[in-house]
Amino acid sequence: DTGVSQNPRHKITKRGQNVTFRCDPISEHNRLYWYRQTLGQGPEFLTYFQNEAQLEKSRLLSDRFSAERPKGSFSTLEIQRTEQGDSAMYLCASSLSPETVVFFGQGTRLTVV
Amino acid sequence: GESVGLHLPTLSVQEGDNSIINCAYSNSASDYFIWYKQESGKGPQFIIDIRSNMDKRQGQRVTVLLNKTVKHLSLQIAATQPGDSAVYFCAENRYNQGGKLIFGQGTELSVKP
Numbered sequence: 001d002t003g004v005s006q007n008p009r010h011k012i013t014k015r016g017q018n019v020t021f022r023c024d025p026i027s028e029h030n031r032l033y034w035y036r037q038t039l040g041q042g043p044e045f046l047t048y049f050q051n052e053a054q055l056e057k058s059r060l061l062s063d064r065f066s067a068e069r070p071k072g073s074f075s076t077l078e079i080q081r082t083e084q085g086d087s088a089m090y091l092c093a094s095s096l097s098p099e100t101v102v103f104f105g106q107g108t109r110l111t112v113v
Numbered sequence: 114g115e116s117v118g119l120h121l122p123t124l125s126v127q128e129g130d131n132s133i134i135n136c137a138y139s140n141s142a143s144d145y146f147i148w149y150k151q152e153s154g155k156g157p158q159f160i161i162d163i164r165s166n167m168d169k170r171q172g173q174r175v176t177v178l179l180n181k182t183v184k185h186l187s188l189q190i191a192a193t194q195p196g197d198s199a200v201y202f203c204a205e206n207r208y209n210q211g212g213k214l215i216f217g218q219g220t221e222l223s224v225k226p
Binding site for chain 1: 145147149154155156157158159162202204206208209210211212213214215216217218219
């Protein structure tokens with residue numbers, strides 16, 4: 001499978017714990033995006049990378065959130081001190097350029113209890 | 114503010130009928146749109162895209178129409194099948210902002226056998 005891969009698919013954590021998600025984009029894609037989706041809503045943009053450079057962060061990305069793409073390949077999204085409001089589907093996507101189709105992974109479903 | 118929205122939250126059709134899902138946008142400068150299908154618990158799946166230099170684009174059983182005058186686009190699915198049941202999103206690709214996507218809320222399509 002050469003699509004966007006995300007791990008884990010599901011994560012249940014206690015409030016206050018830290019969690020980290022991983023995304024492996026399509027191999028030749030230099031653009032990588034993170035989105036968050038809550039029930040009944042469309043995905044909301046969080047941040048994106050061009051190669052290893054993080055070029056934009058949404059206001060939704062509080063200081064408890066950090067994303068990295070150290071070698072310009074896979075990316076991680078870490079949430080520190082999780083809150084119940086962080087419960088959502090976290091989607092990773094990638095594209096070859098800003099003017100081409102964006103492909104999504106299957107997402108990581110986070111539940112904070 | 115700028116947004117991308119959908120006309121109806123739900124749509125129910127009989128198997129074999131054609132489905133039409135509508136989407137309105139507010140930014141007259143928007144010129145690249147992508148339709149996604151999202152099944153329960155999965156990430157958005159690319160269906161078809163269209164740029165503003167086109168009024169119509171066809172794929173396998175799907176057609177997207179773009180009316181720039183009234184800032185409206187639609188997704189037509191021919192001979193709708195039970196496997197088409199999902200939530201459908203139109204998204205504006207803001208390639209001048211790194212290719213981030215602005216999604217509407219989605220239309221849930223239910224296909225009755």
